[in-house]
Structure formats: C-alpha cells, structure tokens
Amino acid sequence: MERGGSFGAPLRCRLLLLAACWVVAAAGENILPPPSNLNYSFIQICTLNWTWNPPENISSSCDLKYSSDILIDEVSQHKNEWRKSLFRITDTVLNKEMRFKVRSECKSSNATDHSRWVETSVPPKGIPGTAAVGLSCVWHNLEYMLCKWRPGENASSDTNYTLYYWFDGLERHKECRNYSVSQGSFECAFNLTFPQAASGYPPISVLIRDDSEKIMPVCVTENPTTLVKPATPKIVKLSYVNNGIYLQWSESGTIPANCLSYEVKYHNGDLTTQTIQVEFNSASIPNVDPNSKYTFQVRAQPKVDCYSSKFCSEWSEEKSIGENPNPAFNLLLIITIPLIVTVSTIILLVYLKRLKILLLPPIPDPREILKRMFGEQNEDPQSCAKEDYMNGYDKLIKEEEIHSLILIETPESSNSEKEHR
Ligand SMILES: *[C@@H]1O[C@H](CO)[C@@H](O)[C@H](O)[C@H]1NC(C)=O
Ligand SMILES: *[C@@H]1O[C@H](CO)[C@@H](O)[C@H](O)[C@H]1NC(C)=O
Ligand SMILES: *[C@@H]1O[C@H](CO)[C@@H](O)[C@H](O)[C@H]1NC(C)=O
Ligand SMILES: *[C@@H]1O[C@H](CO)[C@@H](O)[C@H](O)[C@H]1NC(C)=O
Ligand SMILES: *[C@@H]1O[C@H](CO)[C@@H](O)[C@H](O)[C@H]1NC(C)=O
Ligand SMILES: *[C@@H]1O[C@H](CO)[C@@H](O)[C@H](O)[C@H]1NC(C)=O
Ligand SMILES: *[C@@H]1O[C@H](CO)[C@@H](O)[C@H](O)[C@H]1NC(C)=O
Numbered sequence: 001m002e003r004g005g006s007f008g009a010p011l012r013c014r015l016l017l018l019a020a021c022w023v024v025a026a027a028g029e030n031i032l033p034p035p036s037n038l039n040y041s042f043i044q045i046c047t048l049n050w051t052w053n054p055p056e057n058i059s060s061s062c063d064l065k066y067s068s069d070i071l072i073d074e075v076s077q078h079k080n081e082w083r084k085s086l087f088r089i090t091d092t093v094l095n096k097e098m099r100f101k102v103r104s105e106c107k108s109s110n111a112t113d114h115s116r117w118v119e120t121s122v123p124p125k126g127i128p129g130t131a132a133v134g135l136s137c138v139w140h141n142l143e144y145m146l147c148k149w150r151p152g153e154n155a156s157s158d159t160n161y162t163l164y165y166w167f168d169g170l171e172r173h174k175e176c177r178n179y180s181v182s183q184g185s186f187e188c189a190f191n192l193t194f195p196q197a198a199s200g201y202p203p204i205s206v207l208i209r210d211d212s213e214k215i216m217p218v219c220v221t222e223n224p225t226t227l228v229k230p231a232t233p234k235i236v237k238l239s240y241v242n243n244g245i246y247l248q249w250s251e252s253g254t255i256p257a258n259c260l261s262y263e264v265k266y267h268n269g270d271l272t273t274q275t276i277q278v279e280f281n282s283a284s285i286p287n288v289d290p291n292s293k294y295t296f297q298v299r300a301q302p303k304v305d306c307y308s309s310k311f312c313s314e315w316s317e318e319k320s321i322g323e324n325p326n327p328a329f330n331l332l333l334i335i336t337i338p339l340i341v342t343v344s345t346i347i348l349l350v351y352l353k354r355l356k357i358l359l360l361p362p363i364p365d366p367r368e369i370l371k372r373m374f375g376e377q378n379e380d381p382q383s384c385a386k387e388d389y390m391n392g393y394d395k396l397i398k399e400e401e402i403h404s405l406i407l408i409e410t411p412e413s414s415n416s417e418k419e420h421r
Helices: 002-031 327-359 367-373 385-392 392-409 415-420
Strands: 035-046 047-053 064-072 081-083 087-091 098-109 111-114 118-122 133-140 144-150 161-169 176-181 183-191 205-211 218-224 234-241 244-249 260-268 274-278 283-284 294-302 319-321
Touching: 035 098, 047 098, 087 098, 111 283, 133 161, 133 205, 133 218, 144 205, 161 183, 234 294, 234 319, 244 294, 260 283, 274 283
Parallel strands: none
Antiparallel strands: 035 047, 047 087, 064 081, 064 098, 098 111, 098 118, 133 144, 144 183, 161 205, 176 183, 205 218, 234 244, 244 283, 260 274, 260 294, 294 319
C-alpha cells in the first residue's frame, strides 16, 4: 500500500496537471479567438489599408495585441508587426499574389497566448505576363524622376501603359504625361521636387497599368533617396597655377554641396588615365609636365551620409589644357627621320667602302705571310717577328714535320738544306 501510495501520488499529480493544462488550453482557445472581418481597401495607388475587428469575449486581464505578416507569392517579407491598432498600412505590388495574415496575441499573467492566423489575399488581376517589366526610376538632381520599363512579353504591341505616381503630401495620385518610346522601351519623366527644408523624403509609389482589364498592373514603392542621380558637372575653369593645374566645375544647384563628392579623371598624352577623389567642386593637380596636354573629366557621386544611392552622374564633357607637340610636325618627323637615317647610312656605306680602300690597304693574309716566312725566313727575319711569336706553335709543328721528313729522307741533311731545296 505504501509503495502503491508513493507511486500513486505523483501519477495523480501528473494526471491533474495534464487536466489543468487541458483546461488552460481550452480556456486559452476560448478567450483568444482570432480577429474577425479581415478586409483591405486601397487608400492610394499602391497602398493598402488592412482592417479587422477585435476578437470577442476577451478577458479583461488580457493585454491584447495583433501580430501580422505579409507574404508575396507565398514568401514571407519578414515584415512582422506586433501592434494594438486594428489596421495596418502596407505597400502592394499588384503583379504578384499578396497575402496578409493576422492573429490576436494576449499577454495575460505570465504566459503569452495567441489565436490562430486569419488570412486574406489580393490576387493579381489581368493576364499573366502583361505587366510592365524592368521598371526602374532615377531621380535626376532632386528635380525630376525618370522611369523606364519594357512591355510584358504577353502584352500586345500597341499596349498603352500609363504611369501614375503618388507620395505622402500629394492629395491625389498624378499621371505622368511626358512619355517617350525608344527601341521598345518606355520612358516617362515627371517633376519631383520637395522644399529645401524637407528633413526627409516620403517614399514614392509608381503604378504602371493600362486602361484595359487585361493588362496586369504593377506597383513599386521606393525611398527616393536611393534613386538620386546628381546632375552632370561642367568644367568651368582650367588653368595653370604654379607648377600645377587648377580646375573647377559647376555644382549641382539642388543637392547640398556637403552631400556630394567628385571623381576627377585625367590623362596626359598617351599615359594611362588617373582618377582622384575630391570633396569639393575644385581640384589641383601638382607638378604637371608643362609641355604636354592634359584632358579632364569630372563626375559627381552622392554621399552615403545623405543618400543611399549608387547612381553617379554622367562624366562631364572633356576639357583640355596645354598643347601636344604639333601632330602634323610629328608626322613629318616620323616619316623624315627614318628616311634621312636610311639615306645617310647608304651614302656613308658607299663612302666608307671608298675610304677603306684609301685609308686601309688590304691587310696581308697571315697565311701568305707564313708562307713567305717559311719560304724566305732568313731574308726578312725582323718583319715577321710578330708573326713568328703569334704562330710559334704552328711553326714548331711545321718544324717537327720537317725534321721527321728529313729523318726519313736524308738523315744527314740539315734543316736549312731541305728548306732551300
Ligand atoms: C471588404 O470590404 C469591401 C468594401 O470595402 C466589402 O464590399 C467586402 O464585402 C468586404 N469583404 C469582407 C469579407 O468583409
Ligand atoms: C484604415 O482603416 C481603418 C478602419 O476603417 C481606419 O480607422 C484608419 O484610419 C485607416 N487608415 C488610414 C491610414 O487610412
Ligand atoms: C461571448 O460571451 C457571451 C456571454 O458570455 C456568449 O453569449 C457569446 O456566445 C460569446 N461569444 C463568443 C464568440 O464566444
Ligand atoms: C510570473 O512571473 C513572476 C516573476 O516573473 C513569478 O514570480 C510568478 O511565479 C509567475 N507566475 C506564474 C503563474 O507563473
Ligand atoms: C504568357 O502567356 C503564356 C500562355 O498563356 C504563359 O504560359 C506564359 O507563362 C506567359 N508569360 C508570362 C511571363 O507569364
Ligand atoms: C493605344 O493608343 C493608340 C493611340 O492612342 C490606339 O490607336 C491604340 O488602339 C491603343 N492601344 C490599345 C491596346 O488600346
Ligand atoms: C520630357 O522629358 C524629357 C526627358 O526625358 C525632358 O528633356 C523634357 O523637358 C520633358 N518635357 C516636359 C514638357 O516635361
């Protein structure tokens, strides 16, 4: 009994705990129903207001919040939010299925409980493959936005895409009117300026659609500071200062000076191009070669402190200082110098031949000398002294041969006798 009791107590306890858990779980489900009446409405061209009603019969101890998330084509956008309000504003893309899900979460006592998810979605409208593709916009010098796109592959060739844009501050969306089409690519530009004092810029939404229901609309919402492209600078001053070159170029006019840096590219004659980074709208190149031509180009880059944009301006027009040696004169030199050299070489060679004959009479052949030496050794011993020294070994060999010959033929006869024969 005791043993049984000692076993029975924990078992009962566990069973009780399990039951308690069941009760809590059941109670949790009861007190945490999901939000109801989830719905959405467009409040702007690319902006949705997702709305829902609170769950009913929430216990007063519950600190109720809503957790919501967005999925595009079933992929979570990792934009989970946990808030008390009964709506959520999000951007939309329109050419893909956008799903929104929300649940109630309750922080009562220590445990956090939540309901199941409720979902709704905005399905894409129109024929697949008709939406504009490759939509990209660039904000030129904080003055105008230029957007480009191509027609979808399934869109008919006469599709008339229309661009609408909106940002917080515009009462109603506007239509872009300045269209152009080139090489099957569409373009539209619209003015976009904000007061200089603006501390930040609102996100801008661009919608491209067609009046027909067949063409699928497409929406893009971007932070305009990521699209900033500075105006192309113009070199306004280029002069020699001391031993260097000083150059100055135009400023953006609309982008604050402290928000731009510059890149100066220059080359000198055929030398490789050099690039320097500059913080202001002027630069000095020290110690230049005064006898050669320098060519400069400048472009502006937005600074990361101000704009998270990767767009540099275009390179400015080239501007040069200094003179290259006259190219016509160069050409003349290139042609004439080798010509002169060739002609004078030929003349020189001819003259040399003659001079050689005049100045250096033919050098006697050593063999001739040898022959003569051995032939007339006693006649002219002085003149061959050198030859003798140089050919001493040869001479020795010859003498040996001669001696052996003498030995074989006439052992008694002398060297001189034989040679004289
Ligand atoms: C969503 O709201 C629209 C009006 O904005 C309404 O016509 C529609 O019935 C609502 N849908 C649901 C499921 O409540
Ligand atoms: C979104 O809809 C809710 C409910 O209709 C409303 O209270 C809220 O003001 C709307 N939000 C915006 C930004 O329009
Ligand atoms: C909320 O509670 C009331 C009374 O307590 C009950 O009549 C009603 O059915 C409950 N509603 C839900 C959705 O549970
Ligand atoms: C709740 O948390 C507090 C401290 O965090 C703890 O003392 C208390 O026992 C917890 N209550 C329950 C029911 O878990
Ligand atoms: C274009 O239409 C064809 C036929 O309806 C479809 O199979 C294809 O996926 C569409 N293209 C795109 C990019 O959706
Ligand atoms: C596009 O506009 C042109 C001229 O306005 C018109 O002729 C053409 O039918 C339009 N295309 C479509 C698909 O409506
Ligand atoms: C239209 O856009 C081009 C740039 O694409 C611009 O040069 C031209 O001034 C604009 N015209 C009007 C009327 O805005």
